[in-house]
Amino acid sequence: MPNASPQKTHAAGGVSIALAGSGGSGVMTAGTLLLTAAAGAGYYGLMVRTSGPQIRGGEAAALLRIAPHPIDGLDDRFDALVALDWGNVQRFADEIPLAAHSVVVGEEAEGEAPEIYRASGARYVAVPFKKTAKSIAGSWANMVALGFAGALAGLPREALHEAAKGTLKKAETVAANLAAIDAGVAAAQGVGGVTPLPPPGPRSRARWLISGNEAAGFGAIRGGVRFVAAYPITPATEMLEWMAPALAKIGGALVQAEDELASVNMIVGASYGGVPSLTATAGPGLALMTEGIGLAVASETPIVVVDVMRGGPSTGIPAKSEQGDLAIATQGLHGDAPHLVLAPTSIADCVATTQWAVALAEKLQAPAIVLSDQFLGQSRAVVDRPDELALDAKRIVPEPNAPDYKRYRDTPSGVSPMAVPGNPGTVYTADGLEHSEGGIPSGNVRDHQLQLDKRARKIAQHDYGERWADVEGEGEAAVITFGSASIAAREAVARLAAQGVRVKLIVLRLIAPLRTAELARALDGVSRVLVVEQNHSAQFHRYLRSLADLPARQQSFHRPGPLPLRPGELAETIAAWRNA
Amino acid sequence: MDLAEAPARAPRTAAAYKSSYKPIWCPGCGDFSVLSAITKALAKLDLTPENVAVVSGIGCSSRIPAYTSCYGFHGVHGRALAAATGLKVARPDLTVLVTGGDGDGYSIGGNHFLHACRRNVDLTYVVMDNHVYGMTKGQPSPTTEPDWDSKLSPGGTGVRAFHPLVIALASGANFVARAFSGDPNGTAEVIAQAIVHPGFSFVEVLSPCVTFRPEQRDWKDAVHPAPVEATDDPARAARRIMTDDGFNLGVLYKGNRAPYKGYPAPARAGVADLEKEFEL
Structure with a gap:
């Protein structure tokens, strides 16, 4: 099966651990280091982020699953919940389901775990994370928790050390926190509740540690995108923040637009100029962009819009996942507006599907909407290096001084050569008004029928392969x-x-x-x-x-x-x- | 330029920048003269037509791109500056002009106007201001007088008019000028200067709508050259613009702001280099 996911999903579960606490307690850092340590030790894994609505200081949790084989999603239950404090961590009860075999690990100074977690029958273990960190000058409680969680999972101490060393800068901080990790490892001895991971298999191919947002950004660049305009929006922002310096390195550009109306029209303008272009947004931004996407349909300008979906409608639940934008993505444009909608099937597939979206947009001179979501976008996973796809992404352009050039000529495929400004002898005006084959505005019955047919045909008749x-x-x-x-x-x-x-x-x-x-x-x-x-x-x-x-x-x-x-x-x- | 490299051809005339399409405008519309002024300005600079792009939104004056022999982009209402910004940043080698009206630029496109001024991308924005929505047959625009009677706002909107030149200046436009369609040669000169001046250049052209604002025919008697040269001091320019009679013509401000920094730079790395950060 040429299209099968490169990551075969196994039925077996691996180890699932949630790290939770108030924002600022360092749980996200501990979670990231735990995933990095797992990757370093030869395991696959995934870390999903969840947090309350506060910008800083709210409750936060890192949901991890680690296994010897590729992992794309979370398991049914968590084997362990390790909380640095109980703050508002009870709000995650639905997102952190526990089983009777699970272990709930809490800060000793905070007393019992909230009733909602104890109700699962999970065993409670109190650990003095803060006191331990205090006893090792310059160390942090989250590093004690990292050691504890790493030991529960069965990760080697060296892998935890290496992960921490990769992040910590100052020598004295490193020494203190390695000691904190060791103290955490020691505290976890005999706790049980988690079946330690079996040894990892041999590494057969290169692996990446990547988030879905980064993967979509990288896939877009692989596909040829060199211009991005966008307005910040959760949960798409990290994709843009990754792309900004990446594009600068490879001769591209990213413009922070004043709003999503500007973003989409900027990328239509840039693409009209011959440069493959993309924007990324979430549902509210997609709603604002629909007129501009319609312009890309009518003017036959290739663009890619990545929608990292979140809870909706309206502002909805900005930092949490939902597949609620399928209807607007497929049906949200006014008029008869054939376009492309694609959806990546995993974090790793964000690379390939976004690359394919760019290729299709360029080839078919049409907008492509990519439906990612908060789960894919903001989660980070260890994946096998996604293969480079040999995709024909060439936009068809006319020769200089092409005889009798008509931008919107009715061709059998429906795709007509798109002149790029600078090309002599093929000037035309791209238009959102209905137009003749030559591009002149027209309300003529025949022109409308012809162009509607042309735009529908090129999308419908293309060979999309397997x-x-x-x-x-x-x-x-x-x-x-x-x-x-x-x-x-x-x-x-x-x-x-x-x-x-x-x-x-x-x-x-x-x-x-x-x-x-x-x-x-x-x-x-x-x-x-x-x-x-x-x-x-x-x-x-x-x-x-x-x-x-x-x-x-x-x-x-x-x-x-x-x-x-x-x-x-x-x-x-x-x-x-x-x-x- | 070395004489040996000089083109063997005669300089282009304004006619070389006109297409064969007949404008849809009403007889007597000021926009005919502005179109003529744009083509004269391009001829004055002898720019290669295919290296010029004219971008617009929606409205009577937004029809201009197809009436030129340059590459044109006729987008959606209010978003011409956004499309032009994307085009210019992606293709800095092109000369990019933006044409439109007061409704397109100051109302539905108002936010983009502010941010195009402050971004200072090298664009030339020519607004044909007639204080009315002409294409939809006579509704008040942001520059319409508050007491102007219309079907949509009987007795007037009661809302004060927007001052585009002051807004442009305050928002950071690097070149601010006022012109009048009844003076196509003067307008051509101003537009040529605007194209040459680096950064975001804003040219407000008083362009009468003889159909819905026939009283604007009298503008020809009201306009006069600005009494002083353009200044590079925005505070001085703002004071002049806020206190003049609205009919001072010419370049009113020529700034020295640093150009937009976000144009593409030469590549320092390849795509394959980017994946190193993901590798374990």
């Missing part, structure tokens, strides 16, 4: 999903397969245009489908039903964010539904 979806496994029952929801679905299907239950998995990467013929082929022999997504109104299911012939027996599993879909609940749902 990349449109990952189609995995066999069975008369199929799960259809997209984006970050596919991570839990894939693990659920893998777990069922390990039990001998066969379920087909179809993860769409190209949402629009919907490849109805290919989907029909993928559904050949399938008598029932379960559509899995993370939003309140089953937007994906309704979208599929509006365009595709799904089997009559169909069911939707949809739930709004920010609670992640869990592989276990999906496996149970699928098994029960399959037996129904």
